[in-house]
Amino acid sequence: MAPLYYSITTEEQNVSLTILSKSAFQEFVARLLPHYRVVGPVPHDIGYSFEEIQDVTELRMEYPTTILPPKKWFLPPKETLFKFTRKNGGVIQDPPETPPTVILGVHTCDLHAIQLLDTVFSSGQYDVHYMGRRKKTLIISIECLSPCDEHSFCKDMGTLTADEGYDLHLTDLGDSYAIDVGTQAGADLLQNYSSSSVATKEEIQKLNAVINAKWPKFSYRLDFDVSELSSIMELSMKSPLWEELGNRCLACASCTNVCPTCFCFDVKDEVELDLVTGQRVRNWDSCQLDDFATVAGGHNFRASRALRQRHRFMRKGKYILDAHKHLGCVGCGRCARACLVNITPVSTFNELYRQQETGSH
């Protein structure tokens, strides 16, 4: 069902919808460049990647998906947490300043994932590294008007649209973008760097038409409603499916490394060749790797690939939701694209559902 969040009568409802022609958008980005680090989807090999751009022509706002999600700009694959000296054992906190950043073209699935990561790193023990970058970043997301490819299942996961989490949100109206303002910072950005205009009645009608037209283009791929996922997972601990997945799984960790909601990490010390100074670094880790749960004494608490796949899907379908009130899977399909042995969330979730319906375990 299409969410009708734009009223036809702007005057009465004070809707913050503005319009930027495509050429004005190009100009807007060009004006941002001297003041912000601007990151957006750019072609990379035969795919796309979120990279810093130097010129607006590098941008591809209509891109299917990227190999890595935009999370790498908040949680880099490898980062220095602090430096130290071994001589007097001192920590030297000298964090590099994150430049003010604008990330453009974030799909709504990734936007949902960023909201989860924001919750993870700001709640409980506050992570200054992630949040430091996050707070310096404005997100300009874009409404998806057609599925990335056959692996997307954002419609099932409820991430085909977003009503928060962005500073500005674009919808492509053909020769212009309708811009929904999400935050004051987004409004200021628009005000300071663009020549946008308030949407006319016709433009709002056009937006409604575009939104209405998009929903049928996305199909449901789960055989059940996503609200049931958590309870399906809860009942699936002993499913024979895990053993089957474990037999196929290469334990290459590609699924988690491309996942926008995965945030597990490892921490290591690196030392310079003076053997005195060094840094403690954090890098992405994966629960799919052999020794992820191995303690120093040698015991591996998740020794089989089957148990590791189970843990991964439990996190995606249940644990993360329980802990953070956001689903751990946003339906982006990246893991399905990356898996060489066709282990996918859709087939896994559907099979678990089927097993429960037929009582086959």
Add this chain to the structure above:
Amino acid sequence: MVTIASYPQMQTGTIMDRDIYAPGLGTIVNIRPLTSLEKVFTIQLPEGQSLGHRPGQFMEVSVFGIGEAPISISSSPSRSNGTFELCARKVGDVTTALHNLKVGDKVGLRGPFGRGFPYENFRGKDILFAPGGLGLAPLRSLINQVLDERNLYGRVIILYGARNPGELLFKDELKAWSERDDVELMLTVDRGDEAWTGNVGVITTLFKFISIYPRNTVAITCGPPVMYRFVLMEFIGKGISEGNIYLSLERKMKCGVGKCGHCQINNIYACQSGPVFPYKEIKGLEEAL
């Protein structure tokens, strides 16, 4: 701005300007070898700060350049006196480096982390400790806490097992406990030697020697992963209720702050919700035992 971090105080709530991953510093003021593999490090915090820990909690200990490792606190809050003790087995890079340090050297410290033993709730009850091997290290913190306020508790029974006599930890204290009238201590080893005259067998072989009043007994265990199921069966077999059984579980606590994912037991982060758990809380978790 360059700042040298001072020791992070125990804080509650969300602190937005402190780096939760940056250790403060402590100084090693004493090193006591226990066996060929274990040493006890006495560590002093700057400016006489108290660690403010609870028995069962752990620290993340850094040897800069080597890395960071979780080590349980082995001393009791009742004996803190501006210092605390860590008992470390030389088993990985960090603990090997720690074993090479000398008195006066500094280590990086974060913590204390996790949920310890709710010992206030144990007052008035009998306590049955059943540590195995290195599992005595965290339980020693609680045992000494209990012994330092001995009159607040009922019986104190300690069943301790190690692989061989050489691996028994804290032998001087074991001797002192065995000489007390108000502590019932029984030792066992999987394999004895010529000098060993005590019980031979795994820890569960000791249970037949004790009789307890189950309704008023709290039972506590910590040891190698393989031990828990068997000791639990003994506890339950003695009629101790699931709410009165406490387990301290070992996991790979990497960050200590519930983020990095390594210590997860199903949906639970052992570094935050544990390492001490009442059995009834984790009984339903497939990955717990």
Add this chain to the structure above:
Amino acid sequence: MSSNGKPKIAFFDFTSCEGCQLTVIDSLQDHPELLNVVEIVQFREAMTEKGEDYQIAFVEGSCSRASDEPRLKKIRQQAAIVVALGACAHLGGVNALKALHPLDEVRKYVYGDKADWYETYDARPISAVIDVDYAIPGCPIDRNEFISVVKALLLGKKPPIPDYPLCVECKLKGNVCLYTKGQVCLGPVTRAGCGAICPSFGASCEACRGFITNPNDNSMREVLIEAGLTVEDITSIYTMFTTYQVREKIQQKG
């Protein structure tokens, strides 16, 4: 230790192309400060002096004849730490390919009518002859990894050689998977640590760093068959650098 307190290290070569030692020289050009923390006492490829007093021995090359064994054993006796340098020493490497053919045939093919003059046997990793403490994998080794291994050894720490698949490094670099482009790659079973250098430049991984501890070989084979490879193709790609290991595995299975 030398009188200046610096650990003494030495380099040795057996059956190899000496490319790994060249990589060491290369890394010394990037990191001359390495010489502030170690003293090199023997390095035929780079210097004429030849000291026999060393604590760390880096050995390049596989052992491919019986008469190499005493020399290896002598190195083992002297060095506190022996490190296999590169695929030949670590795995047997491409030299081990000759085991796929009768030894006499190989000898005739290589040495012609002088074949009888040359002694040879199946090439093997040096760990088949002596105890090896650590291995720096790769053909050739990665220059940064060499430096990080030296640093770890000097700090008394286990060298940080990854035991996870190459796919991890490849994904973190944001590469398009070679399978997506219709190529095949042994990344899912190969030990990472090279920064996925070959796939990053469009070339398939051929497992020069050897396999991870627990590869899913069956699943990997199915992926390769699905990608259109024949059983012979698979044997050929699997044995490029790891003939010795593949044969050992087959022998273990009986």
